[in-house]
Amino acid sequence: MIKFFRQIRQELLSENKIWKYLKYALGEIVLVVIGILIALQINNWNDNRKELMRSKEYLEEIVKDLKLDTTNYNFSIAKLSSDIAIEEWALSQSTYSINQMDSVWKSFGGFYWENPMNDRTFQKIQNSGNSTLLGFEPLSDELTFYYTEMRNLLDSYTTWDKREVTQRQEYMRDLEHVIEISNYQLAILGKGLVKKNFETRQDSLQIKSLSIDFINSTRGRNHLKNNYTRHLRLKNVFERLNQNALSLIAKIEVELAD
Structure with a gap:
């Protein structure tokens, strides 16, 4: 092809047809430019397709x-709902009997929540140098909101929850002065790791009676109320996170199906 064009140029020059040669040269330049533009377009199309x-x-x-x-949010919501139900029961009682003490101890609920967001893929996208998903720009904005604003909400509440439990809820320190931890409570604190039963120096009835005295005290009632409101607020946060995540899943699956 190059040889063919070269022959045409030589014939035009040899015949002294300068004007025709110039028009031909201009046309050849245009063809080259068009070829380059087509090649660039194909290359861009391939890059876009890969992206x-x-x-x-x-x-x-x-x-x-x-x-x-x-899955994690639903587990937290279910557990918090159970805690809230026990706390509502404990707060609604005017008196407590000895055989209700297992439920009473459950209502004390002195554990804080740690439920980090799984942002493995989002961080991979950010580290790739291209934070926008080509062809899915609206989804990119919603994902950024979920993994930044909603994550900040989750982190702030779990940090607050941990501070409330570790700094404010000191009821166990009060109880440890008068009540020996039972094997039942030890199993709860050990989260399945405690396999042995140990002798308790206090009579079980005495332990239960002292526990009832605590839950009837102003400090015990306030502890229950703090737990109750803390768990309600946490449940609300996990429900918001769960709804946001489910909405994103539905939107992404629709986009991927197209």
Whole structure:
């Protein structure tokens, strides 16, 4: 092809047809430019196609991360709902009997919540140098909101919850002066790790009676009320996070199906 064009140029020059040669040269330049533009367009199309496929792969991984988040959120919501129900029961009682003490101890609930968001894929996208998912720009904005604003909400509440439990709820220190921890309570504190029963120096009836005295005290009632409001607020946060995650999963699956 190059040889063919060279022959045409030589014939035009040899015949002294300068004007025709100039028009031909201009046409040849235009053809070269068009060829370059087509090649660039094809290259851009290939790059965009690869980036679009990469975005889809990221979204498929994000769906897995979000589903794991919803599993964790649902577990937290269920556990908090159980705690709230026991606390409502304990607060509604005017008197307590000895055989209700297992439920009373459950209502004390001195554990804080740690439920980190699973942002593995989102961080991978951020570290790739291209934080926007090509072809899915609206989803990129919603994902950024979830993994920044909603994560900040989660972190602030779990940090507050930990501070409330570790700094404010000192009821166990009061009880430890008068009540020996029973094997039942030891099993709860050990979270399944305690396999042995140990001798208690206090009579079980005495322990239960002292526990009832505490829950009837102003400090014990206030402890229950603090637990109750703390758990209600945490449950509300996890429900908001769960709804946001479920909405994102639905939107991503619709986009991937198209």
